[in-house]
Amino acid sequence: MKHEDVVCPFCGCLCDDLEVTVEDGHIVGVKNACGISRSKFMSHGLNRVSAPTVEGKEASLEEAVRESVGILSGARRPLVYGLSSTECGAISKAVELAEATGGVLDNTSSVCHGPTILALQQVGESKATLGEIRNRADLIIFWGSNPTEAHLRHITRYSGTAKGMYVPEGRKGRRIIVVDVRETGTSKMADQFIKVEPNGDFELLEALRATVRGVALRAEAVAGVPMDQVRALAEVMKGARFGVVFFGLGLTQSEGRHMNIDAAVGLVAELNRHTKFLLTPMRGHYNVAGANAVTTWQTGYPYAVDFSRGYPRYNPGEYTSVDMLARGEADAALVLASDPASTFPVDAARGLAKIPVITLEQKITPTSMLSRVVIPVATAGIEAEGTAYRMDGVPIRLRKLVEPTEGVHSDEEVLGMILEGLKGGAEK
Amino acid sequence: MKELAIRNGYVFDPLNGVDGEKMDILLSGGRVVEKVKRGAEEIDASGMAVMPGGVDLHSHIAGSKINIGRLMRPEDHRRDQVPKGRVTRSGVGYSCPSTFVTGYRYAQMGYTTVMEAAMPPITARHVHEELADTPIIDKGAFTLMGNNYFTLKYVRDGDMEKLKAFVAWLLRATRGYAVKIVNPGGVENWKWGRNVHGLDGNVEDYGITPRQIISSLARVNEELGLPHTIHLHCNNLGVPGNYQTTIDTMDVAKTIKPRDERKTTIHVVHCQFNALAGNNWMNVRSGAPKIARYVNGNPHVTLDLGQVIFGDTTTMTGDGPWQFNLWNMTGNKWVNSDVEMEAGAGVVPYTFKPNNPANSVQWGIGIELALLVKDPWRVYMTTDHPNGGPFTHYPEVIAWLMSRKARTDAMNAMNKAVMKRTGLIDNYREYTFSEMAIATRAGTARALGLEGKGHLGQGADADAAVYRVNPTQWRPSQYKELEKAFSRAAYTVKAGEVVVKDGEVVATPTGATHWVNAKVPEDLEKEFIKDFEADFRKYYSVSLRNYPVEDAYLPAQRVHAAGGASP
Numbered sequence: 001m002k003h004e005d006v007v008c009p010f011c012g013c014l015c016d017d018l019e020v021t022v023e024d025g026h027i028v029g030v031k032n033a034c035g036i037s038r039s040k041f042m043s044h045g046l047n048r049v050s051a052p053t054v055e056g057k058e059a060s061l062e063e064a065v066r067e068s069v070g071i072l073s074g075a076r077r078p079l080v081y082g083l084s085s086t087e088c089g090a091i092s093k094a095v096e097l098a099e100a101t102g103g104v105l106d107n108t109s110s111v112c113h114g115p116t117i118l119a120l121q122q123v124g125e126s127k128a129t130l131g132e133i134r135n136r137a138d139l140i141i142f143w144g145s146n147p148t149e150a151h152l153r154h155i156t157r158y159s160g161t162a163k164g165m166y167v168p169e170g171r172k173g174r175r176i177i178v179v180d181v182r183e184t185g186t187s188k189m190a191d192q193f194i195k196v197e198p199n200g201d202f203e204l205l206e207a208l209r210a211t212v213r214g215v216a217l218r219a220e221a222v223a224g225v226p227m228d229q230v231r232a233l234a235e236v237m238k239g240a241r242f243g244v245v246f247f248g249l250g251l252t253q254s255e256g257r258h259m260n261i262d263a264a265v266g267l268v269a270e271l272n273r274h275t276k277f278l279l280t281p282m283r284g285h286y287n288v289a290g291a292n293a294v295t296t297w298q299t300g301y302p303y304a305v306d307f308s309r310g311y312p313r314y315n316p317g318e319y320t321s322v323d324m325l326a327r328g329e330a331d332a333a334l335v336l337a338s339d340p341a342s343t344f345p346v347d348a349a350r351g352l353a354k355i356p357v358i359t360l361e362q363k364i365t366p367t368s369m370l371s372r373v374v375i376p377v378a379t380a381g382i383e384a385e386g387t388a389y390r391m392d393g394v395p396i397r398l399r400k401l402v403e404p405t406e407g408v409h410s411d412e413e414v415l416g417m418i419l420e421g422l423k424g425g426a427e428k
Numbered sequence: 429m430k431e432l433a434i435r436n437g438y439v440f441d442p443l444n445g446v447d448g449e450k451m452d453i454l455l456s457g458g459r460v461v462e463k464v465k466r467g468a469e470e471i472d473a474s475g476m477a478v479m480p481g482g483v484d485l486h487s488h489i490a491g492s493k494i495n496i497g498r499l500m501r502p503e504d505h506r507r508d509q510v511p512k513g514r515v516t517r518s519g520v521g522y523s524c525p526s527t528f529v530t531g532y533r534y535a536q537m538g539y540t541t542v543m544e545a546a547m548p549p550i551t552a553r554h555v556h557e558e559l560a561d562t563p564i565i566d567k568g569a570f571t572l573m574g575n576n577y578f579t580l581k582y583v584r585d586g587d588m589e590k591l592k593a594f595v596a597w598l599l600r601a602t603r604g605y606a607v608k609i610v611n612p613g614g615v616e617n618w619k620w621g622r623n624v625h626g627l628d629g630n631v632e633d634y635g636i637t638p639r640q641i642i643s644s645l646a647r648v649n650e651e652l653g654l655p656h657t658i659h660l661h662c663n664n665l666g667v668p669g670n671y672q673t674t675i676d677t678m679d680v681a682k683t684i685k686p687r688d689e690r691k692t693t694i695h696v697v698h699c700q701f702n703a704l705a706g707n708n709w710m711n712v713r714s715g716a717p718k719i720a721r722y723v724n725g726n727p728h729v730t731l732d733l734g735q736v737i738f739g740d741t742t743t744m745t746g747d748g749p750w751q752f753n754l755w756n757m758t759g760n761k762w763v764n765s766d767v768e769m770e771a772g773a774g775v776v777p778y779t780f781k782p783n784n785p786a787n788s789v790q791w792g793i794g795i796e797l798a799l800l801v802k803d804p805w806r807v808y809m810t811t812d813h814p815n816g817g818p819f820t821h822y823p824e825v826i827a828w829l830m831s832r833k834a835r836t837d838a839m840n841a842m843n844k845a846v847m848k849r850t851g852l853i854d855n856y857r858e859y860t861f862s863e864m865a866i867a868t869r870a871g872t873a874r875a876l877g878l879e880g881k882g883h884l885g886q887g888a889d890a891d892a893a894v895y896r897v898n899p900t901q902w903r904p905s906q907y908k909e910l911e912k913a914f915s916r917a918a919y920t921v922k923a924g925e926v927v928v929k930d931g932e933v934v935a936t937p938t939g940a941t942h943w944v945n946a947k948v949p950e951d952l953e954k955e956f957i958k959d960f961e962a963d964f965r966k967y968y969s970v971s972l973r974n975y976p977v978e979d980a981y982l983p984a985q986r987v988h989a990a991g992g993a994s995p
Contacts, residue, residue: 005971005972092561096517099517099518117499120500120763121500121501123761124761124764124776125763125764126764127763128766128767128768129766129768130768131550131768131769131967131969131970132619132766132768132769134768135768136619136620164967165966241620272752277621278764278766293495293554296495296498297526297527297558298527298528299519300498300502300519300524300526301502301505301520311509311510311512311518312505312520313509385980389554393551393554394550394551394969395551395553395554395557396974397978397980
């Protein structure tokens, strides 16, 4: 059976034009997908967690849930982390679970675009949905982001080469500029590459902003970029009919972090006094935007939320997972839809290894290997349905294409079971 | 079957001509009925005011815009933290409350139905996900259409039939309740960083005017027989002198023939922001008398206030260029969010200051509109939450409308411009309980065409509020008591169940989402879809198949028919 317009649950592009062929309950073909997406669909059955385990030993689902309830109800400062690669129903249950345990809730933004959110809370943001950019942008700047390797179909679907209402000629109708510390796949297809010194983004952004404001700077070069080039770039930006900056971790996770984004937002805001200009973060995980959205509408805050006082509190740097774990503050963790043991700094990963961890996973990962409880779950977007939010905030419904292995449930269902167990315990 | 009797209250049910009579309200199976069995649960409402559950027809409670507000304002949340309760979830309040808290706080004030005023079609799922997480109250959302590519295209082509098919299709696809228009043409121009100025300005790339967009949508709205009129945020919002644009805009809908039983053809939202006279923010004064004179002479218009509340709030509208202006005026943080093919939005925090002359005039304009429009059925109380201020301040607005002393005391504490540049000081009108019930439930329910809401007649939805104030003894000098009574309902009943008791939430049922199943003849539908699909495929960044909102997003739904057809 052929499924059309299938949504890809991999990156923040959330491409929704895939064609997936299913035979006898197995995916046998994928069309329109990028390499990563194809592999996600075709290999979703490989390396799976085969059964729930407790202390490394196979257990029934009931035993694993009971053990999880025990760990969470015995913990003084439990951490619920991950969320960004699952659907919104599961995220909603995770919020409820963190609230019920008086724990801390965090998602992967704390190690990717958290600084983007901090900047937004400081100064705002001027953004648009991706179709708006496809239809109108004649100037596209990739700053510290490299879609040719991280968001493979971004350039063809939404930005560089896509044809749009007011850019019918596609690539020829757009000027593409890459600002990065080294040449990348994206810079090779760009009209211009501007090499900025590592950790020099803030200075370069502020120099551009000053130049756009008409302030003459005396420097000869800023962050390794000659002042002539800075002035020329400022003119190009002002002269665009519709410009956009797509920025990635090169900006959020280099020196300056949220201050870099603050400067980028300020530059773009300033440009709006001359022309139309926007900026958009290149979100990585396919539903990290959804994790922020759900957590925000339910608690007021996008990540790093503490429920220990019975009401939500927010403090990145304190309630963020890396900090909680590195300080040895969390005494238990529930991880879903993420692999922090691989991606966290070593101090935080060590902190995770020292405490009882419950992991909801499809695959065997470094995190699942150090967990006390592992519960296999269905893959959202392949074996379970639900909502995901694209990097620009557009919500799309993920489809269920095949049945999960018997006895395997969705993240939302498993979290629901743990939550029921916790409530049952509280009532006794 | 759950039954409930609200006994001996002074009942205000203006749609059924009941004005403070002492009577029993009997509820069974989620409806108002004639009789209940012995042993039904009883509420002793003696000495208290009983009204239908409140109906808010314009509030921003769900979707990407309010969620941007929540996201960008942790400092706002910190002032109003809400702990988890026995039956309630935790959250935050003030200007951008979390979804759970939104439901609780409306119910605590005796409100049982609230309409989200601006839903961008492509993010409709987001609106519905949040509405599903908003407990207790019934709700609905108005679909943004005034700057939609297809609207502009069909207006340009003069193709009213396809426009009609499009409006019907989009309401169904987004599960929307009404046609919302925000700064028609201006938001489209903003996509190039510009605006339109007035009704006859040029909408770039289309060569049409806001006037054409409004009249076309108003006509199509009535031909489809939608329950509510067009719901319009006028051009030139926030521009001193704009009262003239507002009057001209109202006049555009004058010759439109309304659907059968309705007499109105246009609802002008948060009119305070569009009732400014003077030529700049230094000499701004009230345009309310001129607008009221027009409204009093023209029965096709309804409006809501958008009352200003002093203090810090978060402004959010679908009017991107206006929010850009506000950012330029205030220098506060600014989020702009353009939506492909359809709409836009902006969010800017703002503080209304009592010592600021312009803000005090704005405060006065809202109240003045409410007092000068003679027909209480056509002017409704809102703060355009959270633009004028958070909805939790409604009880203060009620006090200002029902007590001249309340507003005199308020005026004495603010800039004297309110005395000089509005006519408020010479206005002695005070709303009666009945008029207040019209402005907050009966009138709004009627304007929305929500037949089961806003009244307590046989068969009405069993939504009611009991307020701890004795209308036979209350005097306007006791406005503080009134405020208290309306802040914390003695009882709120939703679908026959007591959800609030003594101002505390005691149950959190799921409220229904209302939407309108509008239809056009099959041939027209086919012809439209062919044209629509081709453009959709070329210009949208999602597939058409993934665009309409699925049933899964509406855990409880109430479908309304258009044009008298069955839904």
